Amino acid sequence: MNNTSLLMEPFDRGAGNRWFRWILCAVLLILFFAPSQALARKKKRAGGPPASLSGHVNYLAQQLYGVPIDSATPITKQIQTLILNHLQQWLASGAAQDATSNEPLDVRVRQQIENAFSELHYPLEGKAAVFIRPWDGGQLIGAGYTLSWPEFRSVNVLALYGTKQGNARLLTITHFVPRTDLRYAFLPPAANGSLRFMVSGVRLGKSQPRLTAILYAFDGAQLHSLWETHNAYSGTLLVTPGKVTLRYLIESEYVQYEERGQKPPRHEAVYKVTPQGLTLLADHQIPF
8 A cells, every 4th residue: 555545544534424424414404394394384285275365266276187077066166156255245345336447347347257367377267258238227247257177177157146226136147068168149138028148158179169059038037048059060150139140060071071181061050039039940051
């Protein structure tokens, strides 16, 4: 053994000891802080949802990941209760009658719903769909929204509020078909004064979107379905005061024509608006 190795041996042993002590301290620190961090996370979970409406809605919506629609009702029902209770309190507070606001009432109602969903992050999403119509000497507010979460799952809520002379009350609630959005179109009122409106929505399909539409009549207490169509393949809807036109494809025809490299025929169903709802006038093929 040479002199250099004899001189370096004590130095190497000391350096090794310092490294050992440093690693030991790091391990002890990890062991000390890990339970504290786990306890902090546990306390945070045990503390419940945030106090704000948007925070509470987000807290519940985060629990929808991986939950199928059939099992999601307990969570979506809580979100619905939070939002509709907030709207009821907001309307009852007189804020909706604020004469100093330059924005229409339907815009302000939409903002209330959008604020409730403001903390959601994609793929969680909440979209408001609101309308205002004259009703019984006051106004009828349709406060609707679509709540969506991963795997193309979504549910709809439509609450009707009546406002008159500064008072507001919840009249009825309905749920449009799942996996679609919400869109509205209006027909002239019925002879008995019932408000008639079309609710439609589109959901994604295997190759083409699917349209579902329901014509409702509201008599002041309940919604009644007068006409409906479900899952119209590549369906589109045109609503006018006297006529409703539904254009669609037939899926089996679409597949056959696509396999031959040809355009399939498109179908058009034309309905006349009647006191009872809709009456079919014609259903024929039109060019694609």
